[in-house]
Amino acid sequence: MRYVTLRLSPSEGEGFHPLGKRLFEEPSIRREAVHHVELLDDGTVLLLAAAVGDRERYEEIMSSSPSVVEYMASGTERWMAVSRLESSEAVRQVLEWKRDAGVVIETPMLFQPDGSQRMTVIGDEQALEHLFQQGTTMESFRFEVVESGEYDPGTERFLRSLTARQQEILSTAVDLGYYRAPRRATHEDIAAALDLAPSTVGDHLRKIEERVFTSMLPTAR
Numbered sequence: 001m002r003y004v005t006l007r008l009s010p011s012e013g014e015g016f017h018p019l020g021k022r023l024f025e026e027p028s029i030r031r032e033a034v035h036h037v038e039l040l041d042d043g044t045v046l047l048l049a050a051a052v053g054d055r056e057r058y059e060e061i062m063s064s065s066p067s068v069v070e071y072m073a074s075g076t077e078r079w080m081a082v083s084r085l086e087s088s089e090a091v092r093q094v095l096e097w098k099r100d101a102g103v104v105i106e107t108p109m110l111f112q113p114d115g116s117q118r119m120t121v122i123g124d125e126q127a128l129e130h131l132f133q134q135g136t137t138m139e140s141f142r143f144e145v146v147e148s149g150e151y152d153p154g155t156e157r158f159l160r161s162l163t164a165r166q167q168e169i170l171s172t173a174v175d176l177g178y179y180r181a182p183r184r185a186t187h188e189d190i191a192a193a194l195d196l197a198p199s200t201v202g203d204h205l206r207k208i209e210e211r212v213f214t215s216m217l218p219t220a221r
Contacts, residue, residue: 003106003151004128006143008094009116016090016117016141019065024115026061028054032163033108034117035080039095044069045085050108052078090140097138101131112164122151162208169194169204178205 010016023029029051036048051058055073062071062083071083098105103123110118121131135143162170172193177184187198187205194201 001122001151002125002128002148003120003122004131004148005118005120005146007112007116007118007146008141008143009114010090010141011139016094017067017085017088019061019067019085020115022061022065023051023058026057028057029061030165031111032078033110035108037095037105037109039087039092039099040084043087043092045087045091045095047083047085048080049083050078050080055079093138093140097131097134101134102127103131110162110164118146118164166204166208169196169201170208173201173205 008016020031023031030053032050032052034047034049036046038046040046055076058079058081059073062068062073062081067086067088069084069086071081073079073081098121101121101123103121106120106122112118121128123131169190173179173185173190176189176193178186178190187201190196191198191201
């Protein structure tokens with residue numbers, strides 16, 4: 001079994017979905033990841049996603065969007081939302097592309113700062129080859145291979161589960177020596193390198209560390 005991590009971008013630069021474009025352009029909201037996405041028999045899309053920021057503004061956008069059939073959200077500063085949306089051509093093509101190739105998408109799929117999505121697909125060599133062949137014929141999106149290899153649901157899977165921002169902060173912390181003994185960097189040093197507030201760096205590192213320890217100790221889940 002092999003995996004391929006891809007970066008998907010809409011061809012026209014308008015986003016995969018009109019709703020996604022509105023959320024991407026809203027400065028008070030940052031989308032983090034898609035934990036489940038499914039094309040239903042009636043042509044709508046069922047989505048489970050995570051985001052942070054102004055939930056009230058998020059609900060304003062959702063309730064005013066003609067493409068939203070129904071939705072519900074839970075959480076405050078960081079929330080999870082389940083929604084059913086009218087599909088777009090790009091979303092439909094991506095989901096049918098995955099289904100027809102016979103591969104499995106490993107979740108979460110991460111939103112990147114430029115609006116693209118990072119996703120990992122798993123399958124045998126024949127299925128992945130079919131995926132690439134089909135992908136080159138699609139007009140509504142383009143993709144590039146980020147990495148590939150033998151699938152091992154271990155450390156690599158944990159790293160892929162981090163948001164793009166968390167990966168950036170963790171990488172910078174390691175590079176600056178935050179986890180060395182004795183410690184060679186502080187939250188302030190990391191924050192200065194990334195142009196962030198030290199409190200933001202601290203919050204992200206605590207969430208990253210919680211995921212590490214939870215993955216190491218199954219009884220803590």
